[in-house]
Amino acid sequence: MGSMFLLEEKERNTVKQCCFASMYKRVDGQVMKRLEEIVEGRIICDPERMRDYAGDEFADPSIRKIPEVVVQPKSTEEISQILKLANLEKIPVTPRGGGTGLCGGCIPLYGGVVLSLEEMNSVLEIDKENMMAVVEAGLTLTDFYGKVEEAQLFFPPHPGEEGAQFGGLVNTNASGARAVKYGGIRNYIKGLEVVLPQGEIVTTGGKYMKQSSGYSLLNLIIGSEGTLGVVTKVVINLLPKPQAMYTLIVPYDSLDRAIETVPEIRNKVIPMAVEFIEHDVIPPTEELLGKNWPIKAKAYLMIIVDGASDEEVFSVFETIGDICLKHGAAIKSVDELSIADTPKRQRDVLEIRSNIYSAIKKGLIEILDITVPPAKIAQYVSRVHEISEKHSMWLPNYGHAGDGNVHTHIMKVGITDGKLDEIEIEGWKDKYPVVRAELHEAAKRFGGMVSGEHGIGLVKMEYLPKFIDSIQIKLMKGIKRLFDPNNVLNPGKIF
Ligand SMILES: Cc1cc2nc3c(=O)[nH]c(=O)nc-3n(C[C@H](O)[C@H](O)[C@H](O)COP(=O)(O)OP(=O)(O)OC[C@H]3O[C@@H](n4cnc5c(N)ncnc54)[C@H](O)[C@@H]3O)c2cc1C
CATH class of the missing domain: 3.30.70.2740 (Alpha-Beta Plaits)
Structure with missing residues (x-):
């Protein structure tokens, strides 16, 4: 990209890469043979094919690194063996989910092995009595939503990219629009099976709603960006399916006014999502999808409300409508509010919002x-x-x-x-x-x-020490050393 910041960061990374390069061994013929045995031939070492595993969704194509080999394990035991080998040989291993991350978290900065979870993608169990699901970490959100829908249950978090896998979602503590009412992924993860960097397999948490039993390793792993362990199985809490869910679009002449409305809405009701959008980004998205946004103004609030019945949702919309009018929404009365009240209209507006990116x-x-x-x-x-x-x-x-x-x-x-x-x-x-x-x-x-x-990930490391004090960074680095003394798991990320 050539920006000063990234040049500096790249230069720093080059220096770091040289230092670490001497710390790490390369994947030689013997290691390759051993890896092939462990994963029974499910490896990729053709550089052209490995391009797909070199980066994520971060826009700068120069922030990429082709690994030395990609392995596609099918079991927790195989992952354990890979990590034992990597520790013995001092070879870096980078866990990879759907590659939809936006900060370079799954880039194999020092080469080595990319450990792709794509083959571990089953729903192991939907336990309706306990309202829990158990899934393998390579399962995508799209596939999970389908299974949960079939079971007439509900998994509230909805990050914008459904190609993300559970391993990635857990490791970034992903969230999305519905966090206003339901919180992020952390609130729904009740248990994890994790392979630690030296190959030990641990299970933390389980199918229970509460736990007060020592430090929460579960919560430490959530959001650890693949630096503390490889997540292999996930226990997920589910909710009953809401009977009604509608989307409201409120137009404004100014974005500031739209945003200023939000605190009062949050004081009175709990919508599932309250998104703000500037109009500028709508026309290119309409063109991309060949779909129309229902109204035209300078800015919008998009508010999603769910509930036990249509009546309940529409009565919340009335309260919201009054608040929006009071804060200068570009409508004359609550009757003018644009409600996506059919499944198609609902799908269209949500699709437009999701595709702005x-x-x-x-x-x-x-x-x-x-x-x-x-x-x-x-x-x-x-x-x-x-x-x-x-x-x-x-x-x-x-x-x-x-x-x-x-x-x-x-x-x-x-x-x-x-x-x-x-x-x-x-x-x-x-x-x-x-x-x-x-x-x-x-x-x-x-x-x-x-x-x-x-x-x-990789691209925001610069800013973490500006927001978090040095005592906390020191503790985080100490935790990393304790989990991963040889620094083989996703090195060069977070700090
Ligand atoms: C269009 C678009 C919209 C998005 N919208 C949202 C949004 O609304 N909310 C949101 O939170 N995010 C959003 N994202 C970002 C992205 O989808 C999330 O960060 C997601 O959680 C990444 O999952 P992934 O499987 O693609 O992980 P990857 O990108 O493959 O990896 C992310 C990190 O997790 C680690 N990792 C992956 N799998 C494992 C594993 N099994 N064990 C250990 N570590 C692992 C990687 O090493 C890396 O550090 C969006 C991205 C796009 C492109």
């Missing part, structure tokens, strides 16, 4: 994942607008207004008449690190945190 991706440098206290979003977004104007860079925002998680997109192109410009903004490579730093400074000033749901 794909529609603007070709002009994207980076999607940030800053989270601020919910009542500070309006101030944070106002500051984003000032930074955008100061540097003449398009910084569209959308995100989880209900929980303070703002996805500001740093773009290398502008937008004219609803279409992304073909020509890149002059000087974007110099502007990018400055804009990035100013956005993080603003987040810090408003009491925020660098990442709400995507994790730190």
